[in-house]
Amino acid sequence: MTQPPQHQPYGQHQPYGQHQPYGQQPGWSQPGYPGPPPGGPHPGYPMPSRPRPTRGPLPMTLGIIGGVLLLGAVVLFVLAVTVFRSTVPLGVLDSDGGPGADALISGDPPLMAEAQLEAGESYMLYVVRPTGASAPGLSETPEVVSPSGERGSMRWAEISSTATQGGSSAVGVNSYSAEESGLHEFSISGFTDPALDGSGEAFVVLAPGGDFAGLASGVFGVLGAVFGGIALGTIGLGLLIAGIVVGVVRRRRRREQEGGTGPGGLLGQGPRPAW
Structure with missing residues (x-):
């Protein structure tokens, strides 16, 4: 006779030590299993986050x-300072109002003097008078003899150039552009006011620029x-x-990463259990 299936009474389980065969254990992948608890397999210990990089050449690169x-x-x-000094006639006069460091020729006209000029450079002849006095003109245009013996004349100043220092004022009156390097001979006539010739109240200065x-x-x-x-x-x-x-x-x-930031002492760990 066929026996009806017998069911195990409620509350009676398999003896201790008897388990289901391998592969039939309940797990997350089997149907009906609710899955891992919220927050991961260990709710009390969240997974540590990946630390941000703290090394690299960026700070040194920015600094360099x-x-x-x-x-x-x-x-x-x-x-800028060098170009400014070469553009502005700062060396025409010194602190005492006499010929400055850039003066190539200086003296009371009429006079003849030599100056070392460079090819392609321009030079300006200044008339110097006490500050407040009118600058006299020259009676004739200064003449120049180049190192090769070619004679020429200075031209009227292309730009307005003045310098004031030490109680004296210098006004540019004539300019000259050198075509060759070497000693150039200048012949400078007297002032339009003969009373100033050799008086010491006015003199001329030749300096770069113009x-x-x-x-x-x-x-x-x-x-x-x-x-x-x-x-x-x-x-x-x-x-x-x-x-x-x-x-x-x-x-x-x-x-912070090496020493830990949490109470547990390790990065990413929560509080230690209270046992």
């Missing part, structure tokens, strides 16, 4: 680029160097500060 730009700004500022092209290039050169230096300095200082800030932040983050 910023330093190079700052150095370039300093070079441009020095260049052409419009040189003045224009000098002005634009100074402006370009100044604004370029400001731009490079601003960018360089910003990059240098950014490099320092990034380095400090990374160092602080690295210390």
Whole structure:
């Protein structure tokens, strides 16, 4: 006779030690299993997050680029000062009102003197009088003899050039552009007011400068160097500060990762169990 299936009474389970065969254990992948608890397999210990990188060449790279730009700004500022000094007649007179460091020829006219000139450079002849007095003109246009023996004359000044220092004022009256390098001989006549000749109240100075092209290039050169230096300095200082800030932040983050930030003492761990 066929026996009806017998079911195990409620509350009676398999003896201890008897388990289901391998592969039939209830698990997350079997139907009906609700899955892992919310928050992961270990709710009390969340998975540690991947730490952000705390090393790399970024701070040093920013610092190097910023330093190079700052150095370039300093070079441009020095260049601006140099061009400014060569453009503005600062060396025509000294602090006492006498001939300055740029004076190639100086003296009371009429006179004849030699000066070492460079080919392609321009030079200006100044008449110097006490500040407030009118500058007299020369009775004749100064003549020049080049190293090859060619005779020529100075021309009227292309630009207005003045210098005041030490109680004296210098006014440019004539200019000359050298076509060859070497000693040039200048023949300078007396003043239009003969009473000033040899009186010591007025004298002449020959100094570099005097052409419009040189003045224009000098002005634009100074402006370009100044604004370029400001731009490079601003960018360089910003990059240098950014490099320092990034380095400090990374160092602080690295210390936190190495020493731990949580109560448990390890990065990413929650509080230790209270046993």
